[in-house]
Amino acid sequence: MTGPHLSRINRFMAAFARRQATRTVALPGGFAAFDDLFPQSRANNQVVIDGAVDAEALPALAEDALGHLPHRLVCVLDEDTARACVGPMVRAGYTHSGYLVMVHTGPVPDRASAEEVSLDALRGPLTTRWRGILPDVDDEVVRQLVDRRESRLRGADDVRFIGSRAADGEVASWADLYLDPAAGTAQIEDLMTSQAHFGRGHADAVLATALRLAAEAGCGTRFLTADATDWPRHWYGRRGFEVVGRSHVFERE
Numbered sequence: 001m002t003g004p005h006l007s008r009i010n011r012f013m014a015a016f017a018r019r020q021a022t023r024t025v026a027l028p029g030g031f032a033a034f035d036d037l038f039p040q041s042r043a044n045n046q047v048v049i050d051g052a053v054d055a056e057a058l059p060a061l062a063e064d065a066l067g068h069l070p071h072r073l074v075c076v077l078d079e080d081t082a083r084a085c086v087g088p089m090v091r092a093g094y095t096h097s098g099y100l101v102m103v104h105t106g107p108v109p110d111r112a113s114a115e116e117v118s119l120d121a122l123r124g125p126l127t128t129r130w131r132g133i134l135p136d137v138d139d140e141v142v143r144q145l146v147d148r149r150e151s152r153l154r155g156a157d158d159v160r161f162i163g164s165r166a167a168d169g170e171v172a173s174w175a176d177l178y179l180d181p182a183a184g185t186a187q188i189e190d191l192m193t194s195q196a197h198f199g200r201g202h203a204d205a206v207l208a209t210a211l212r213l214a215a216e217a218g219c220g221t222r223f224l225t226a227d228a229t230d231w232p233r234h235w236y237g238r239r240g241f242e243v244v245g246r247s248h249v250f251e252r253e
Contacts (some may be wrong), residue, residue: 029053082248106240173202186214
């Protein structure tokens, strides 16, 4: 399973980063993707390595590409390439994180009570959630983290925001759904729940609905990424997701 699924997924993630960006710069082994509207958003201003790269040269490549920004983010999609890069990147002051690539292999659930929602409906809940996650950042950083979701509409052929609403109508849990029916691939990204609505089944409703919509769109490869050291990977595992590989992220201030 890992071979064809992972190759397809890596192509999808690289293409999404390119399409989402307002400008890209070709680099040996990959590219830099930028969106000058959201300079504080690491995911919108990063280096993506999706090919062969000189591991020893990567820190300098990243510095040349990202030196005008307050952060450095380098995503290496191939696991063998990433392992070779760990030493040089850590010596250059980067922290290294692994993300599990998880493909849904269980039965496709029935569509639940979640629905497609607008970005406007997400602004309030997203703002509150980000302020809880990053209490020390200023309002401009939070604004960019919220508004950057609009740029994701460019990333795939079909991009939807899926939300489950509380009794008062507020969106309680949400996720992005990126669909490429021609390639048969779908990604579920940034599943989050408002702190006030934890433990009430909203995330399950969002995930089930996203999986059903992806299957209905003809996407046989339905995947997400999860922090290799955090608890959600187990939550996803209980809902039919299996690990097929890893992507790697290197970060530095």
